[in-house]
Amino acid sequence: GDSVTQMEGPVTLSEEACLTINCTYTATGYPSLFWYVQYPGEGLQLLLKATKADDKGSNKGFEATYRKETTSFHLEKGSVQVSDSAVYFCALSDQTGRRALTFGSGTRLQVQP
Amino acid sequence: GAVVSQHPSRVICKSGTSVKIECRSLDFQATTMFWYRQFPKKSLMLMATSNEGSKATYEQGVEKDKFLINHASLTLSTLTVTSAHPEDSSFYICSARDVLAGDTDTQYFGPGTRLTVL
Numbered sequence: 560g561d562s563v564t565q566m567e568g569p570v571t572l573s574e575e576a577c578l579t580i581n582c583t584y585t586a587t588g589y590p591s592l593f594w595y596v597q598y599p600g601e602g603l604q605l606l607l608k609a610t611k612a613d614d615k616g617s618n619k620g621f622e623a624t625y626r627k628e629t630t631s632f633h634l635e636k637g638s639v640q641v642s643d644s645a646v647y648f649c650a651l652s653d654q655t656g657r658r659a660l661t662f663g664s665g666t667r668l669q670v671q672p
Numbered sequence: 673g674a675v676v677s678q679h680p681s682r683v684i685c686k687s688g689t690s691v692k693i694e695c696r697s698l699d700f701q702a703t704t705m706f707w708y709r710q711f712p713k714k715s716l717m718l719m720a721t722s723n724e725g726s727k728a729t730y731e732q733g734v735e736k737d738k739f740l741i742n743h744a745s746l747t748l749s750t751l752t753v754t755s756a757h758p759e760d761s762s763f764y765i766c767s768a769r770d771v772l773a774g775d776t777d778t779q780y781f782g783p784g785t786r787l788t789v790l
Contacts, residue, residue, distance in 0.1 A: 603765070605778055608778065659706060659721060662716045663715060665713075
């Protein structure tokens with residue numbers, strides 16, 4: 560079945576440092592790929608998405624590129640802020656009619672001033 | 673737009689009682705809603721897919737008789753945990769798709785319900 564693997568956290572960075580959170584997937588067909596973010600005490604929010612190979616999703620300074628050849632969708636940001644502290648989930652959408660999401664285990668990011 | 677609410681946000685109940693959790697799409701219609709369960713420091717596990725006007729589709733290993741799902745309208749799905757036990761304590765999250773927006777992939781998530789069974 561489909562699966563998503565992402566790096567374990569927590570990841571602790573200083574403000575303005577570069578961020579990379581690795582995500583790889585296993586799926587049949589050509590799934591859509593997502594990054595969701597969960598801020599403390601809040602629900603999951605869509606951060607960015609990509610629906611086909613070589614697409615780049617971007618939002619709020621975060622980027623991720625759909626790499627079919629390496630089955631990866633790594634999340635990157637050039638300069639993190641304290642407000643980026645949250646848990647980040649990589650996910651894929653299956654290709655059945657229901658489009659259910661399969662999530663990675665989540666990576667907690669802590670940004671220190 | 674695309675806001676999903678859940679009620680209650682937190683509930684504590686005694687073992688053996690039933691608890692109902694509501695999930696509402698506030699500004700869009702959702703023919704399909706999803707229910708997830710999130711364990712501490714773990715990922716979200718899909719429990720079931722809720723279809724408006726028809727029976728829910730449950731994931732393997734999820735007890736249909738224990739987790740009753742009803743999707744009576746295009747904006748409301750309910751999850752009832754029947755005869756709850758301490759092992760049912762968890763964070764339950766719903767999500768919905770705004771199919772009329774033409775985006776069949778993106779799900780919008782509710783804030784979650786923390787269930788504690790004593």
